Amino acid sequence: MLIAFKFVFFLICAASVMSLSESWLPPFPRAVFRAALVGVAVLVLFYTDIMAPIRRTAEWVKKIRLGETPENLPSKERRLLGPLVKEVSKMVRSLETARLAAEEEARLRQSKDSVWTPERLKEFVRTKLGGRPLFVVSNREPYMHVKKGRDIEWMVPPSGLVTAIEPILEACGGTWIAQGAGDADRETVDEKDRLRVPPEDPKYTLRRVWLTPEEEEGYYYGFSNEGIWPLCHIAHTRPVFREKNWTYYQSVNEKFAEVVLQEIDGMEDPCVLIQDYHFALLPRLVKARRPDARVAIFWHIPWPNPESFGICPWQKELLIGMLGADIIGFHTQYHCNNFMETVDRFLESRIDYEHFTVNREGQITSVKPFPISISFIGNESSSSAEKVTSSKEDLLKPYGLSAEWIGVGVDRLDYTKGILERFFAIERFLKKNPNYQGKFTFVELAAPSRSLIPQYRQFADQIDKEVERINSLFQTKNWKPILFLKKNHSHKDILPFYKHADVCLVTSLHDGMNLVAKEFVMARDDEKGVLILSQFTGASRELKDAIVVNPYDIGQTADAIREALEMPLEERAERMKRMRAVLRERNVYRWAADLMGELAQVRLSSAVVS
Ligand code: ADQ
Numbered sequence: 080m081l082i083a084f085k086f087v088f089f090l091i092c093a094a095s096v097m098s099l100s101e102s103w104l105p106p107f108p109r110a111v112f113r114a115a116l117v118g119v120a121v122l123v124l125f126y127t128d129i130m131a132p133i134r135r136t137a138e139w140v141k142k143i144r145l146g147e148t149p150e151n152l153p154s155k156e157r158r159l160l161g162p163l164v165k166e167v168s169k170m171v172r173s174l175e176t177a178r179l180a181a182e183e184e185a186r187l188r189q190s191k192d193s194v195w196t197p198e199r200l201k202e203f204v205r206t207k208l209g210g211r212p213l214f215v216v217s218n219r220e221p222y223m224h225v226k227k228g229r230d231i232e233w234m235v236p237p238s239g240l241v242t243a244i245e246p247i248l249e250a251c252g253g254t255w256i257a258q259g260a261g262d263a264d265r266e267t268v269d270e271k272d273r274l275r276v277p278p279e280d281p282k283y284t285l286r287r288v289w290l291t292p293e294e295e296e297g298y299y300y301g302f303s304n305e306g307i308w309p310l311c312h313i314a315h316t317r318p319v320f321r322e323k324n325w326t327y328y329q330s331v332n333e334k335f336a337e338v339v340l341q342e343i344d345g346m347e348d349p350c351v352l353i354q355d356y357h358f359a360l361l362p363r364l365v366k367a368r369r370p371d372a373r374v375a376i377f378w379h380i381p382w383p384n385p386e387s388f389g390i391c392p393w394q395k396e397l398l399i400g401m402l403g404a405d406i407i408g409f410h411t412q413y414h415c416n417n418f419m420e421t422v423d424r425f426l427e428s429r430i431d432y433e434h435f436t437v438n439r440e441g442q443i444t445s446v447k448p449f450p451i452s453i454s455f456i457g458n459e460s461s462s463s464a465e466k467v468t469s470s471k472e473d474l475l476k477p478y479g480l481s482a483e484w485i486g487v488g489v490d491r492l493d494y495t496k497g498i499l500e501r502f503f504a505i506e507r508f509l510k511k512n513p514n515y516q517g518k519f520t521f522v523e524l525a526a527p528s529r530s531l532i533p534q535y536r537q538f539a540d541q542i543d544k545e546v547e548r549i550n551s552l553f554q555t556k557n558w559k560p561i562l563f564l565k566k567n568h569s570h571k572d573i574l575p576f577y578k579h580a581d582v583c584l585v586t587s588l589h590d591g592m593n594l595v596a597k598e599f600v601m602a603r604d605d606e607k608g609v610l611i612l613s614q615f616t617g618a619s620r621e622l623k624d625a626i627v628v629n630p631y632d633i634g635q636t637a638d639a640i641r642e643a644l645e646m647p648l649e650e651r652a653e654r655m656k657r658m659r660a661v662l663r664e665r666n667v668y669r670w671a672a673d674l675m676g677e678l679a680q681v682r683l684s685s686a687v688v689s
Contacts, residue, residue: 132156136163195668196456201250203672207679208350212253214342215244216335216361217354218299222276222285223261231263233278240354240379242454243667247352247675248283254342256335258295259287288338290331297327299357300531306391307356309534311380313387314495314588316534320392329360332400336364343372350678353404355379360396363403366442373681375406375674377449380591381617382414385424394425402428402439405681408449408674410592410617415446445681449674450617451592452667455601457659471579475520481557482520484644487580489573489595491528492565494538497586497613497630498523499545504586504636505560506549512641517558519644521584522576526567539565577602582609582643585616586630592617596625600662606652609643611636621661624654 104112136156204213221241224233235241248255259265259272268274268287275281290298301324310318335358343349349369353361353376362374378401388394398421401407409415415435422437423430429438437444475481486505490496505521525542529535546563553560577583583599593616600610600622612618612625619627626639 132160136160194456194663195666195672197246197249197454197668200246200668200672204247204250204675207675208251211251211348211350212346213248213251213675214253214339214349214351215248215255215354216339216351216358217244217255217257218303218357220257220260220264220285220287221245221255222278224263224267225261226263231266233267234261243451243671244352244354245277246668247671252283254284254286256286256288256338256342259289265289286338286342288335290334294327294331294334296531297324298331300529302328303357304529305532305534307359307397308380308495310388310391311356311383312495312589313381313383316494318390325393332358332360332364336361336368339365340368343369347371348373348683351375352377352674352678360400361403363400366403371683373678373683374404375408375678376401376404377408377451377674378414378591379410379451381589382409382417382421384417385421388417388421389425394421398422398426399439402426402437402442402444404444405683406674406677407444407446409446410448410450411620412448413620414591414617415448418446445677447677449670449677450621450665451594451670452662452665453594453597453601454668455597455659455662455666456668457663467575467578469575469579474522474575474579475562478562479557480520480559480562483518484515484520484581485576485579486519486521486582486584486640487576487599488521488523488525488584488586489568489576489598490523490525492525492535492539492542493528494534495588495590497588498525498542500588500630500633501584501586501636502542502545502549502561503633504584504630504640506552507633507637508640509553509560511637515641515644516553516560517555519560519640520558520562521560522562522564522580524568524573524576525563525565527565573598574602577608578605580608582611582640584611584636584640585613585618586611586628586636587613587616588630590616590618594618596622597662600655600658603655603659606655606659607648608655609646609651610658611639611643621665622658624657 135153139156217240219236219240221235221244222233223236224231226232244255254273255276259268264287272287272289273284274287276283276285301319301321305319306321306324307318309316339351339361343351349372351365351372351374353374355376356378358376362376365372366374382388391397402422407418409418419430419432419435419437422428426439430436431438435446437446471485472481474485488498488501490498492498501521501523509516509519523546527539530539542563546561550559550561577599580599583596585593585596585599587593590613593613596610596612596616596618599608610622610625612622612627613630614627615630619625626643628636628639630636
């Protein structure tokens with residue numbers, strides 16, 4: 080635009096000079112003079128507005144190549160070379176990430192450190208799978224497309240699963256099969272319901288599966304979340320088993336099995352990694368038709384004792400479905416033991432407690448713990464994306480509150496997370512320690528969850544009432560004991576609360592692992608902050624330097640809050656240091672590597688699963 084404007088301006092000036100020249104030059108020299116004038120104008124424009132920006136852009140790219148951090152390109156260059164600059168900027172980001180990763184790798188190699196990084200995982204998986212692609216199945220998809228006005232945007236649903244699985248798929252390629260749940264998901268797939276992701280730098284295929292509202296209600300809300308979820312958590316919420324939901328659970332598992340079989344068709348010796356309790360029947364359905372496939376299922380929630388599991392009317396069918404897998408993974412050895420005892424109680428099979436395997440009709444399944452974790456490699460605080468500048472005061476100010484100490488809780492609004500028990504403990508703490516009234520505020524960041532299920536709606540109402548009751552007992556003009564923020568917060572919103580809280584409360588009544596406890600520890604590079612952790616979480620097996628409590632014991636949790644707030648600084652730092660060392664060593668890349676290593680080693684039995 081600007082160039083065109085300049086060109087027109089030059090032409091007008093040239094025309095004026097030329098009309099002047101008509102009076103003093105004969106026709107031929109006048110023509111030469113005119114041509115020369117236009118030529119000079121074009122040359123000047125070409126040099127200043129095309130060559131110079133290209134030269135400066137080339138300098139900019141060169142600086143990046145040499146590892147320098149150049150200033151942003153001036154707007155003139157960005158205007159002229161817009162699309163090119165956009166692509167180069169993306170390249171710069173990938174290059175920067177690759178360079179940081181390579182430096183980290185080199186540093187770790189030199190220090191003979193055993194930390195797992197995404198790069199190490201990629202290399203490991205590439206070698207182990209020998210170029211074979213991987214097929215992952217989960218209920219939730221890693222990328223969701225949603226409508227924003229007239230545009231379509233993509234988002235990553237908040238899930239630890241994506242963090243854990245994506246580096247593996249990025250390394251070996253393959254296909255992630257999941258339910259398409261975004262309102263623009265159908266508009267972004269090809270005729271085979273596939274698309275390449277990540278959207279900005281495609282490395283693997285996402286295959287979406289469509290469920291009808293009835294299927295979603297019966298399989299997801301019904302059998303999975305009203306049945307299996309409370310069955311496995313033993314949080315004293317009665318599981319609901321309806322025949323109709325069971326029928327949907329079976330048919331949706333069959334639907335997913337058909338998709339898996341289509342996707343692995345023609346692949347030799349494919350690896351299939353199934354996620355969670357939504358797909359207990361899937362391993363057998365796949366293995367029966369493709370005995371040459373290596374199949375693993377990872378169960379993200381606890382496994383109960385045989386007596387508790389025994390109330391499920393379809394206990395045998397679920398167990399037989401799972402035992403189609405070559406590997407069944409849980410977070411803890413305790414859950415593996417419960418599973419083996421359950422199989423022992425309800426199925427005809429040969430159990431080997433020495434190697435933790437089940438042999439059912441010749442199909443051998445290995446049952447192992449793989450404690451899931453977070454993407455902590457130890458240098459996170461240096462990443463600019465993670466920098467937090469707010470203060471404790473800034474966090475409470477928008478709500479007209481101030482407090483000397485703050486506590487934090489981050490949960491899906493789920494009855495298994497012990498949120499009510501936590502609030503009762505805060506009430507007890509303030510009653511027992513009146514000197515903290517007016518000074519300690521607990522911030523609960525709670526994401527609404529599964530609100531179509533009646534128990535979840537009742538639970539949410541009960542929480543609202545208790546928050547109101549407890550606050551009304553103590554609150555003053557600019558202070559209250561509980562600040563209850565109910566929404567799905569972004570990780571960026573949660574981080575300042577993790578960073579500035581004096582104490583984090585994780586009081587699950589039962590939890591497979593609990594990643595919030597680990598996220599809190601990862602955020603505390605200042606080595607301050609104390610973690611209070613339920614003994615009924617998988618995380619309590621690893622984070623032994625937390626203050627471990629029985630969440631049903633309200634008095635004990637109340638005393639733990641006081642102990643945390645009054646803990647000497649050195650002790651806090653010592654505990655946090657040790658917990659961070661554990662997490663660094665057992666991060667999510669190690670989880671993925673252990674699981675993939677095991678899957679690659681599976682010796683396929685000749686048995687055909689019936
Ligand atoms: P969840 O029951 O969802 O996972 P958890 O492990 O704590 O429990 O993970 C929750 C995740 O959601 C965390 O990453 C957390 O940051 C995020 N989250 C929680 N509240 C939020 C909020 N208000 N806004 C936004 N994000 C929020 C299941 C099992 C666990 C197991 C995991 C992984 O129940 O036991 O640890 O899978 O296997």
